[in-house]
Amino acid sequence: MWRPGHGRRRYAGSGEPAGRRSCRTALALLLVVVAAVGLDRSATGATPSATAHREARLVVLSDVDPRILTDIRYATAHNFVGRPIAGYSEPLCLLTRTAAEALRRAQDAALAHGRSLKVYDCYRPQRAVDEFVEWARQPGPGRMRAEFHPRVAKSDLFAKGYIGAPTSHSGGSTVDLTLVDVPPRSQPAFDPGQPLVSCIAPPQQRFADNSVDMGTGFDCFDPLAHTGSKEVTGAARDNRRMLGRLMSDAGFVNYDSEWWHFRYRDEPWPGRYFDLPVARSSTR
Template sequence: MKRRLAAIVLAVSLTTLSLVGAGERPPGFADLRAIDPTIRQDIRYATDNNFTRSVVPGYVAPACILAEPVAKALAQVQKALKPQQLGLQVFDCYRPSRAVKFFVAWASEKGKPDPEYYPEFARNTLIAKGYIAARSGHSSGGSIDLTLGKLTPTGFEALDMGTDFDFFDPRSHTRSKAVSAEALANRQLLVKAMQQAGFANYDREWWHFSFRKEPFAGKAFDFDVRE
């Protein structure tokens, strides 16, 4: 039944998403490092430090690629945070559509809960519970996963957000009361900073934001993540 549900979700999603084939990066995208090299990057899916515990298909290099207006808006957020000695660190930016399909296939397999990423749920329930989706705004270059931290003399110190990135649990909901008051305040600080630059938060994931005026809305690209 769970596999059938995953197939239905994928089929419905593809009817509303314009798929673009693999190949060279199309015009209109930019490397975040070229726009603002001060934003830290920890691209998890280019490593095995993620919930699948493997490098994800399509991630050739640990690079943040975004639709150019999205990258420029993110640089505005970074600039606005700097006077407070705060800054951003990104975990995922543009995501190839083959990576999205890989996540769906991965989540369709049976597996026990993972205390680091999904402590309360079996792997093959993550789609039905809304933690893994068959379509993603990341594939259009208009969504981003990130966190907030203090800028220190030696670099960057991540703020307490209550959970790590890609922690599939109700505690990751942006307004969850199951985290400390400090973590909740830090989440709201991030949301406010991002909203002021035109981003909207996904309320089930404190780290996920979509650009309201993204130029490629409704499209899903499949070129490699590489600089």
């Protein structure tokens, strides 16, 4: 069923033989859904159509508000798959103009509290979602599990709503983000040779993201990342509430299983899933 205000479809069952059959069925259903809602690909599927460029009307967030920090994880190897993801040609945040302007209002409010927004992911091309689906179908736990989903099996990530196909990100008005103190602390580069640390570990042990403490790391597929988790207390709870207020006041709706995920309420392309690459060329 659809989660209200989220734009993700949840599928049950994967992993065991019956689960693999369910996953194949789910993937077939996904293709039908994508075709029905009008996924914007060219006839060959290799190059996005000119119509998609015109209709999506994406902008680079830094052109609208250069004050907002970016840390586009899917353009790097520091994500739950462990490699740069298909379609992320450049480490940019692309959004529809209406969503970008709303995010600028949220940034104004954040700065008034001595904080800045930092985005992890914005528009997500459909080919990236397809890669997530294929990754989830592969046997084995995934080499990044120790950091991103230590308590949830990879085969359960779709059923539990942590990964969605299709996703509202592909419509260009959904953003994953956090808060950082102003001025922001430095953040070391991800070293794939270092041991992974669980995203639910205490903040001083997790990857040294310069985010304020939100109770978990970004893309932490765990019940502790649910926005209203009662296990998250103190400063982390207060930080989640501040982020929620800032984004709600700017017109965004949170997905309650992920404290970082917000969809612009009045998105211009509800139910549309574009496949333009994450690149400046997709804004022209």
